[in-house]
Amino acid sequence: MHQPALHALTATDPELAGLVESEARRQHDKIRLIASENYVSTAVLEATGTVLTNKYSEGYAGKRYYEGQQFIDPIELLAVQRAKDVFGVEHANVQPYSGSPANLAIYLAFLKPGETVMGMGLPSGGHLTHGWTVSATGKWFNAVRYGVTKETGRVDMDEVRDLALAERPKVIFCGGTAIPRTIDFPAFAEIAREVGAVLAADIAHIAGLIAGGAHPSPVGHANVISTTTHKTLRGPRGAMLMSDAEHASALDKAVFPGLQGGPHNHTTAGIAVALKEAGTEDFRTYAHNVVANAKALAEALAERGFDLVSGGTDNHLLLIDLTSKNVAGKPAAKALDRAGIELNYNTVPFDPRKPFDPSGIRLGTAAITTRGLGVEQMPQLAAWIDRVVTAAADGDESVVDATAAEIAELLAGYPMPGWA
Structure with a gap:
């Protein structure tokens, strides 16, 4: 359930409370790779x-x-x-x-x-x-x-x-x-x-x-x-x-x-x-882990033939051109979301496609690092992304469902602020 608990909201507006609870569960069950998102602490939620x-x-x-x-x-x-x-x-x-x-x-x-x-x-x-x-x-x-x-x-x-x-x-x-x-x-x-x-x-x-x-x-x-x-x-x-x-x-x-x-x-x-x-040492460690995870994920994706814009990353963010994978960014992003990997489709430099149906995807490691995932999980994450992107190109929905189950099993071991 959502933490802090939504007792008064549930009593007053159970329809809205149910939607909030569902969103909290969704955030818990997905590998969240949208580069502009994160998990705030329970203290920030309370404030x-x-x-x-x-x-x-x-x-x-x-x-x-x-x-x-x-x-x-x-x-x-x-x-x-x-x-x-x-x-x-x-x-x-x-x-x-x-x-x-x-x-x-x-x-x-x-x-x-x-x-x-x-x-x-x-x-x-x-x-x-x-x-x-x-x-x-x-x-x-x-x-x-x-x-x-x-x-x-x-x-x-x-x-x-x-x-x-x-x-x-x-x-x-x-x-x-x-x-x-x-x-x-x-x-x-x-x-x-x-x-x-x-x-x-x-x-x-x-x-x-x-x-x-x-x-x-x-x-x-x-x-x-x-x-x-x-x-x-x-x-x-x-x-x-x-x-x-x-x-x-x-x-x-x-x-x-x-x-x-x-x-x-x-x-x-x-x-x-x-x-x-x-301002804490824990946060300094977190910031450096974000970059380490991004670099490890970039390396693992490059090894699987993904075309990384600029060849890699120095920060939390990866921009990937999917042209060589024979699938556009939008269908790939939607398939990944169904498989439990949340990111966004994105234009890439000199993109011949339109912004609402671009060639690329954008992902970042801030949220998964907050959950506690480390460089040791990045090769597996790259494998899942590769599997689903390939399935999106081939129209194979069975791979999407199987991947979602594997991801849910992994994330069960990594707590999320705001959900218990």
């Missing part, structure tokens, strides 16, 4: 389910527009200080509701409509909010985009510099949503300084790895850092903005009153708990 959700707190600590903040202010200040301690930043804002609003605050703080922003193109692994065409950030601003080279699947920093010198962006984004390699923050910083741009590092995917010392930090290189608080950081669904002192005021004004009203205090509390956990 986000408290009476803090009852309180409205428009403004910042000490400067609120509502009374009754005697305990809310210390909670927010605690989250802010823990963010500063964990990441070593001069300033932190824990109020953004999610990653996209946090990125939009960067635009409001440092750009005027029509001015130029540069970011990684979505097909190369960037994020919608880095100036992609269907996003408001691509409609309201002059967005120029860099990508990766076809031969290596990696960013060519000389090409980034040439583009920046030609276009003179006011803001440069580095980071993205499907980047399996280490981000060269110093090189991006040098380019930003040369063209007089604000460098914004979007570390939503790798924040936990940075906190745990398993990925280089943008601190000291990027003027502004945005991140979600879930994914590898293993917190609730929220976001943070961090910066040096020079850019702090503009960011704060962009978040409130520029984009938002009152913060979600229950989420702020969950962020504070997650940041406390991220």
Whole structure:
């Protein structure tokens, strides 16, 4: 059953409670490889389910527009200080509701409509909010985009510099949503300084790895850092903005009153708990294990003939082109889900297929590492993925059912926070 137990919800709304229980069981029974998902601790679950959700707190600590903040202010200040301690930043804002609003605050703080922003193109692994065409950030601003080279699947920093010198962006984004390699923050910083741009590092995917010392930090290189608080950081669904002192005021004004009203205090509390956990030695071990698992899984998949974009991974994330396996990403992802392996279909660089029916799949090791799986399980996981992808190409559903049973048997030995 779900932990904490849902006694009152079950009594009041058994239909909804049943759906929540079913989702908790699903999370327990699946090998969850979606790179943007994780399991939060029971302490984070408890914090986000408290009476803090009852309180409205428009403004910042000490400067609120509502009374009754005697305990809310210390909670927010605690989250802010823990963010500063964990990441070593001069300033932190824990109020953004999610990653996209946090990125939009960067635009409001440092750009005027029509001015130029540069970011990684979505097909190369960037994020919608880095100036992609269907996003408001691509409609309201002059967005120029860099990508990766076809031969290596990696960013060519000389090409980034040439583009920046030609276009003179006011803001440069580095980071993205499907980047399996280490981000060269110093090189991006040098380019930003040369063209007089604000460098914004979007570390939503790798924040936990940075906190745990398993990925280089943008601190000291990027003027502004945005991140979600879930994914590898293993917190609730929220976001943070961090910066040096020079850019702090503009960011704060962009978040409130520029984009938002009152913060979600229950989420702020969950962020504070997650940041406390991220400052421990156990979390450092976890972060390094995430990367070790990803590398081991990448090696095992490569041995089975899978085409890994960029040839492997430096972090938690793998991007795989399934063209050589004679199956598209979408049917493969759906077959894997039925077999107990949850991931997402994804475009790959220079993908000839459409985004809703792309050539690739994206997977990550953050959640399975939280469950306690280690490098010794990665060859078996690769074997299951290979078996199901091959079955998806052949239309063999019997393999899917057999694999699901084997996975359920394995996961029974690995506890999940939130389910008992």
